[in-house]
Amino acid sequence: MSQQQRGRPTGRRTGDSGTRDAILDAALTLFAERGYDAASVRAIAESAGVDPALIRHFFGDKNTLFATVVADRTSIPARLGAALDGDPSTLGARVADAYLRLWEDPQTRPTLLALVRSATTSPHAADMLRDLLAGRAPALAPDKAQGTALAASHLFGIAFTRHIIKLPAITACDHDTLVAAVAPTIQHYLTADQQTASTNAR
Amino acid sequence: MSQQQRGRPTGRRTGDSGTRDAILDAALTLFAERGYDAASVRAIAESAGVDPALIRHFFGDKNTLFATVVADRTSIPARLGAALDGDPSTLGARVADAYLRLWEDPQTRPTLLALVRSATTSPHAADMLRDLLAGRAPALAPDKAQGTALAASHLFGIAFTRHIIKLPAITACDHDTLVAAVAPTIQHYLTADQQTASTNAR
DNA sequence: ATCATAACTCCACAACTGGGGAATTCCACA
């Protein structure tokens, strides 16, 4: 019925209007739920209680909106990096715990979901995910790049079957059980000396 | 310029017109490349050199087109199941090889890609993927459901980072290297006796 | 008091989406 009030709303100072953040929040949620393509600019705007054109006003582009969302709401590399420091003999457990915990944390899970959902169709998002997965680790141990990648693949696969495919046997157990079940393997991949198949001497 | 010829083309008997298969081929490719939503009926039709309405004529629905594609092109469970039989001491290598080979085979890879790309956004596709991943295995060894699921997650993760994310360290090595690197872990997951964390005695 | 600028809304557009209707042409069988 009644038209929305037009023009700049009263009582908001230049920088602090919460709308920009509201948009980022809504975008994060919708990207997570539907992936990049299916999350429409209009739906994000509506969910943020805002005119679609505002998104263009603030971010210009759907792409840069997505990039901003991922960049702004991501403490992820930091948390992963932190797990790498410490006693090498418990490295596997720490990394597995840190990584899988990111997927349990209601604050970081949407970002990861958004990234994964989008990475499957948008090469741009795939790049971001790759950087995130590769992260600091290879730089720290360039000779163990393959082991690191195997560990990352394993953890990623578990997150995927747990939170996207929802494999019953994986969703059944709780976080700690999962970490404990996987930690030895991760430890092995991260610390084994050889680069190829000669590591069978378990 | 000239309009396409209308009506039934000459020289084709009732059942054998190859167009239906052409549509299925094109659909498989596009679903694999773009996922369910992004692969438009029109694009599939064009890629098959066919009017979009023909798709409706043959399959009625985009959904049943997808279902038909996946159902028709799936020797996958059979091939996976076969790997389970044989010498238990080389089970891990056989399963890893069989599974990862499915992703290298140009005949089966598109199906898997289509399934995975679509599963991230469409719950329906996620169901199909789950059934495929769970497969026969848990029925064979109900007490090792978790280990089986961990193995599946690991292999799935590797396929994902290799063929979708394209992690350099994973795409760098060839199929056999990968299988060899992963087989011991798979073997362990598939044959370990315990269901939880007490398996650390490597 | 003036004025650029930031925050915001409405409208429009061109493209594309999945789906359906109707026409046309041919084949197979009675």
Added chain:
DNA sequence: TGTGGAATTCCCCAGTTGTGGAGTTATGAT
């Protein structure tokens, strides 16, 4: 020789998409 059905086309529709333009109101600095 009819006639029914299969294969194929074109046209249409209502909806949604990302984006751009133009207008409106308040803020903050001058």
